[in-house]
Amino acid sequence: MKNDQQFPRPEIPERASYLIGDEELEAAWESIVDANRATAASIEHFLTHRGTRWKETMGENPHVRAANNRQANRHAGLLLGMSDQQATAVLNAAEYVREHLPKFWKTFRCGAIALTNLRKAAVETLPLIHRDDLLEIIDEELIDIAPGKTPTELRSWIIRRIPELDVELFNEAAEGAKDRRSVTFTHFGEGMSLVELTIPTIEAKAIEKKVNAAARGMNRAQPRDTDQPPAFAAAGVPTDRLRPHQVAEGPHPAAVGMDENPPVDHDARYQDHHAHDQDSECPGNERATDAVDDRTIRQREADLLSAWLRDGHCYSTPISAKICVMVPEETLTGESEEPAITTDRASIIPAADIRKMATDPEADHEWYTAATRKNQRRADRDILTVIYNGRFAPDRLRDAVIFRDGICQATGCTIPAERSDLDHQIPYERAGPTSGSNLWALCRRHHRLKSHGYLPPPSSDPPQSDTAKETHRKAA
Ligand SMILES: [Zn+2]
Numbered sequence: 001m002k003n004d005q006q007f008p009r010p011e012i013p014e015r016a017s018y019l020i021g022d023e024e025l026e027a028a029w030e031s032i033v034d035a036n037r038a039t040a041a042s043i044e045h046f047l048t049h050r051g052t053r054w055k056e057t058m059g060e061n062p063h064v065r066a067a068n069n070r071q072a073n074r075h076a077g078l079l080l081g082m083s084d085q086q087a088t089a090v091l092n093a094a095e096y097v098r099e100h101l102p103k104f105w106k107t108f109r110c111g112a113i114a115l116t117n118l119r120k121a122a123v124e125t126l127p128l129i130h131r132d133d134l135l136e137i138i139d140e141e142l143i144d145i146a147p148g149k150t151p152t153e154l155r156s157w158i159i160r161r162i163p164e165l166d167v168e169l170f171n172e173a174a175e176g177a178k179d180r181r182s183v184t185f186t187h188f189g190e191g192m193s194l195v196e197l198t199i200p201t202i203e204a205k206a207i208e209k210k211v212n213a214a215a216r217g218m219n220r221a222q223p224r225d226t227d228q229p230p231a232f233a234a235a236g237v238p239t240d241r242l243r244p245h246q247v248a249e250g251p252h253p254a255a256v257g258m259d260e261n262p263p264v265d266h267d268a269r270y271q272d273h274h275a276h277d278q279d280s281e282c283p284g285n286e287r288a289t290d291a292v293d294d295r296t297i298r299q300r301e302a303d304l305l306s307a308w309l310r311d312g313h314c315y316s317t318p319i320s321a322k323i324c325v326m327v328p329e330e331t332l333t334g335e336s337e338e339p340a341i342t343t344d345r346a347s348i349i350p351a352a353d354i355r356k357m358a359t360d361p362e363a364d365h366e367w368y369t370a371a372t373r374k375n376q377r378r379a380d381r382d383i384l385t386v387i388y389n390g391r392f393a394p395d396r397l398r399d400a401v402i403f404r405d406g407i408c409q410a411t412g413c414t415i416p417a418e419r420s421d422l423d424h425q426i427p428y429e430r431a432g433p434t435s436g437s438n439l440w441a442l443c444r445r446h447h448r449l450k451s452h453g454y455l456p457p458p459s460s461d462p463p464q465s466d467t468a469k470e471t472h473r474k475a476a
Contacts, residue, residue, distance in 0.1 A: 005298035009033055010112035015411045018456060037111035043094045045107070046076040050091060059343025090115070093122035100129065101139040104146065112147040120151045124158040127173040134165045152414045156346045161346060167337045174339075174350040201347045202357060205323045207305075215300035231413050324418065325403065344416035345406045368399065384436025391428045393439060398422060401439050412456060417441035423450065 012020055012029050019025045045420060050072040057065045070084070077087030097118055098105045108118050121142060128134045138161060146154055163170035178200060186194040197204075295303070322342040330336035331351045340354040341347070349357075383400040393401070401415040418439040426432030442450060449455045 007037065007106065007110040009037075010107075010110050010147060015148050033111035035111075036114055037109070038117050040109045040111065042080075042092070043115070046072075046079075046087075046091055047095055047098065049075065050095075050353070075419070090119065090169050093119045096122050096126075100132075100135050101125065101142065102140040103139045107143045107146065116151050117146055117149065117154050120154050121146065121158065124155050125162075127162060127169065128165075131166070131169065134169075137165065146414075150412050150414065152346075153412065156414065159348055160341065160345060167339070167351075170339065170348070171337055171350055171352070174348075175352075200353060201342075202349050202353045204325075205342065205347070209323055211301045211305050211308075212297070214304055217296050303406075324399070325349060325354065326403065327358075331355070332358055343403055343406050343418060344414070346414065346416070368403065387433045387435040391424075391434060393422060393434055397434075397436065397439070400436060401441060401465075404436070405441040407441070408443035409440045409444055410442060413443055413446055415443035419443070421447045423447055 008385050010033060011017075012026075016029075019029075050069065053068055053072050054065065060068075070088075073088040073091060074084045076082075076091055077084050080087055080090070082090065097108070101121065104118075104121060107113055108115075125135065125138055128138065138158070141161070145157055149157070162173075180198055181200075182196075182198045184194075184196040184198075186196070188194065325340045326343065327340035327349075328336055328338045331338050331340065331354060334355065337351045339351055340349040342349070356364065357372075366422075383396050384404065386397070388394060388397060401422060405417045405420075406416045407413060407417055408420045420443040422439050423442045424432040424434070425438050425440055426436065432438050446455055
C-alpha cells in the first residue's frame with residue numbers, strides 16, 4: 001500500500017465526470033488507471049536497469065558504454081514488444097520527463113495519463129530543455145492540464161504555451177527549424193508510396209487550403225477552357241458537367257475564381273446540414289455526390305497534388321484559398337515578436353513569417369478586429385451579438401464563429417471549426433436565433449451526436465475569444 005500513498009489513484013477527469021455513476025464506465029476507468037500505473041512502473045524498472053548498467057560501466061571506453069546502453073534498450077524492447085529504436089525513444093522520453101518534469105512524471109506514475117501523452121509532452125517541451133526556470137512552470141501546469149487531454153490537445157496546448165513563456169526562445173527555435181526543410185520518399189508494398197514534405201507551416205497551410213479548395217470544386221463544372229491543362233486530364237477531372245445547387249447559400253468562398261456553384265461538403269459554411277443524408281463522418285472522407293466522379297475529397301486531393309507536382313500544371317483560372325490566422329496588431333507593426341496562431345489554435349506562425357505574408361503584394365487580405373472584454377454584458381454591439389434574420393449566417397458571422405470557436409466545440413475534439421458545421425444550439429425551428437451566442441462549430445460526427453441528443457449540453461459561457469487582431473487572408 002506504500003505505492004498507493006506515494007502515487008494516489010486519480011479521479012475520473014473533470015470533462016468526463018458526468019459519466020460517474022455508470023457502473024461499467026467507472027470499472028473501465030479503474031482498469032485504465034491500473035494499466036497506466038503498470039506501464040509507468042515497468043518504464044521505471046527499465047530506466048533503473050539502464051541506469052545501473054550505465055554506472056557499472058563508468059570509466060570504460062565511450063563506445064563500450066554506448067553499446068551497453070543500446071543493449072539495455074534492446075532488453076526493454078524485447079519485453080515491450082517494440083523494436084530497439086522504439087524502445088530507445090520511449091525510454092529517452094521517459095528519462096527526460098523524470099528528470100526535467102518531475103511533477104508530471106509523478107502524474108504518470110499515478111496512472112492519470114497514458115504513455116502516449118508522456119511522450120507527447122517530452123517531444124513538445126524539448127525546445128525548453130536548457131531552461132529549467134520555464135520547465136518548472138510548465139511542469140506545474142501540466143499536472144492540471146494533461147489528465148483527460150487527447151495527445152493532439154496536449155500538443156496544441158504546449159506549442160501555444162512556449163511562445164507565451166519566452167517569445168525569443170520560440171523565434172530562435174522556429175528559425176533553426178527552417179533548416180530541417182526536406183522531402184522524403186518512402187516506398188511501400190502494394191505499389192504505394194509516401195511523400196513527406198517538411199516546410200514552413202505558412203507555406204503548408206497555403207498548399208493545404210489550395211488543394212482542398214480545388215478538390216472540392218472538382219465535382220462541379222470547370223471553366224470551359226479549350227486549352228485544358230494536362231493536369232486536369234491526368235487527375236480525371238470532368239470538364240463538361242454542370243452540378244445543380246445543393247445548398248441554398250452563396251458561393252463557397254474557398255472556391256472563388258473557379259465557378260459559382262457551391263460544392264457539397266462538410267464546411268462550416270453550410271450550417272445545420274442534416275448529417276443523416278451523408279454517408280461519412282470524417283471531413284475529408286466524405287464522398288461527393290457526383291455520379292461520375294465518386295472519389296473522396298482525400299483521394300481527389302492526392303490526385304491533384306500528384307498531378308501538379310508531376311507536370312507543374314495548375315488551373316488556368318486562379319484558385320483562391322483562405323488562410324485564417326490571428327495576429328496581435330503590435331506584431332504587424334513590428335513592436336512585438338508575439339507570433340500569430342491559426343484559427344484552429346494548432347499551429348503557431350512566427351512573427352517574421354506573418355509580417356512577410358501581411359506585406360505580400362500578391363495576397364489579398366481581409367482584416368477583422370477582435371478583442372476580449374472583461375465584462376461581456378457591457379460589450380459594444382459586434383458581429384457575434386447581432387441577431388440575423390433567417391437560418392443561415394452571413395459570411396461575417398460565420399467567420400466570427402470560426403475565429404471564436406477555432407475547433408469543434410465537443411470536448412476533446414480538435415477538428416478545425418473551418419471544416420465543421422455551424423449548428424444552432426437551440427434549433428432554428430424552435431426559435432433559436434441565428435446569432436453568435438446560439439451558433440457553435442460542431443464537426444460532422446459531433447453534429448450528428450447532438451442531433452440525436454447524445455452530446456452533453458454546452459456550458460453556459462460562450463467560448464473565449466483570444467485578445468488578438470485577426471488576419472484573414474486570401475492566398476492567390
Ligand atoms: Zn467534433
